[in-house]
Amino acid sequence: MTRIDLCCGLGGSGKTTTAATLGLAHAAAGRRAVVLTIDPARRLANALHLPLHGTDPTPVPLEGLGFPGTLSALMLDHTATFDAVVRRYSPDPETAERLLANRYYRAISTRLTGAHEYMAMEKLTELVEAGTWDVVVLDTPPTQHLLDFLDAPDRVQAVFDRSVFGALAEPGGGILGLATRRALALLERVAGATTMGDIREFMRLISGLSAHFRERGTQVRALLDRARYLLVLNAHAPERTDLDGFLDALSDRGRTLAGLIVTRVAAPAPAALGPAELAARIAGVPQAEAWVRALLAAREAAVAAAQLDGAAADRLGAQAGLPTWRIPDAPEAVRTLQGLATLVPNLLPLAAQSQ
Ligand SMILES: Nc1ncnc2c1ncn2[C@@H]1O[C@H](COP(=O)(O)OP(=O)(O)O)[C@@H](O)[C@H]1O
Ligand SMILES: [Mg+2]
Structure with a gap:
């Protein structure tokens, strides 16, 4: 069964870099690993040889590193993923093409509340279903709230529920996010009277996919139940992460945190004068x-x-009763594949754990 390692954490905490390093660590542990990444820094994207577009994982060239396993990487492309879902799950090609061409679809498909999280999960499910990977490392989207991701299947299912789509046509936008309402307002200005027709057609066409969205919701919940949750915490700003709050919210959802990865850990300070x-x-x-x-x-x-040093990072983990792994602050290393590989020993024990 494909393992799932889920890297949670605030935006800017170092999640994407950590997910890439963990993927490499899995390859070093002999697995066929794939990293599903979100918004990598350009240098990291180059280091991983990530294509800018596309919906299939690309092999990361690991020649010379001596790793027994493999690593592939895929950057989430929301629009392409959503379009692929429409093509694959619409009842017939004609419905799919009409939906893809629908102006309302084009305006909102990536702006729906929860759409980014949904697309990550759609992709995660596809990667697990492919059966070709020993482990999927999932870098979670840069959400405001650490838990948005976990609640996404329920929210997305609600959004794609046909009866809820009726709310789209209501003044004020109902459950829709502000961005969507703005898009709608813009559409109304640009397209005038035809907009309502677009929306009605959109609602009719998308209802053909509601069975798929429902089924995906169920599958994703099952995957989330067995995933390994790892919290990435930036040693530069540990106070930004409400660790206790995160643990509580996770346990409210019946899930436990497998461990803490403290990244950008400072080198030990020189001995100070008394x-x-x-x-x-x-x-x-x-x-x-x-x-x-x-x-x-x-x-x-x-x-x-100052940022946490190794001992402080371990203390933080111990206080929370969590296994803790550390990645040093290494601004140069995180820019190249060879550099990232030097960080792998830090995560090898985590990758090597049986799940
Ligand atoms: N171990 C590290 N040492 C030094 N810089 C790092 C390290 N990990 C991440 N960074 C840098 O921190 C910034 C944010 O990292 P990133 O992985 O993109 O975070 P996130 O995905 O959580 O937004 C990037 O500029 C990245 O190069
Ligand atoms: Mg990121």
């Missing part, structure tokens, strides 16, 4: 005692504000 040594260094300076006090206070503040 108060006595500090006083000896500046003995003879006027008001030396006041200087020592001020310097110590300043250092304390600097330490508190």
Whole structure:
């Protein structure tokens, strides 16, 4: 059975980089791994040889790294994925083409609330169904809220429920997100009276796919039940992640966190001078005692504000009762495949775990 490693975390925490490193670690552990990634930095996309468009994973060239497994990578292309779903699951090709050409579909298909999360899950299900991968590493979309992703199947199913689509035509947009309402307003300005016709046709055509969306919702929930959840936390700003809140919300949904990956961990700080040594260094300076006090206070503040070092990262994990893995702060390494490979030993124990 294909394993699923799900990297959660705030936007900017280092999720995408961590997901790529974990994918490499799985290849190093001898697996056929695939990383489904979202918005990688350009350098990382180049390092992984990611195509800019496309809906199929591309092999990452691992020659010279000596890894027994393989890694492929795929960048989520929302529009292409949604269009592919329409082509594949519409009752007939004609319905599919009319839906794809529908102006309303074109305007909203990627703006629906939850659409990005839905597309990630559509792709995840496809990758698992393909049966060609030992593990899928999923980099989650940059959501405002850590848990948007987990709730997406329910939300998406509600959105694609035919009766709910009726709400589209209602003034105010009902359940629709602000972006969709703006798109609708724009459409109305551009297309005038034909807009209602577009919407009605859209609703009629998309209802042919409602069985697919329902079935996918059920499949995705089953996949999410057996996925391994990993929280990526940035050592530069650990306080941005509400760890306790995340753990509570996860357990409310009947799921547990498998561990914490603290990334951008600082190298250990050089040993600091104690108060006595500090006083000896500046003995003879006027008001030396006041200087020592001020310097110590300043250092304390600097330490508190600084990024977590390895020991602090481990303490954080231990307090939460979670296994913890660390990735060092390595701005140069994260730009190339060879560089990323040097970070693999940090995640190898996690990749090698049986699930
Ligand atoms: N271990 C690391 N060391 C140094 N820089 C890193 C590390 N991991 C990520 N970064 C940098 O941090 C930024 C955000 O990383 P990214 O993986 O895109 O985060 P996210 O996917 O959570 O938004 C990028 O510029 C990336 O190069
Ligand atoms: Mg990202």
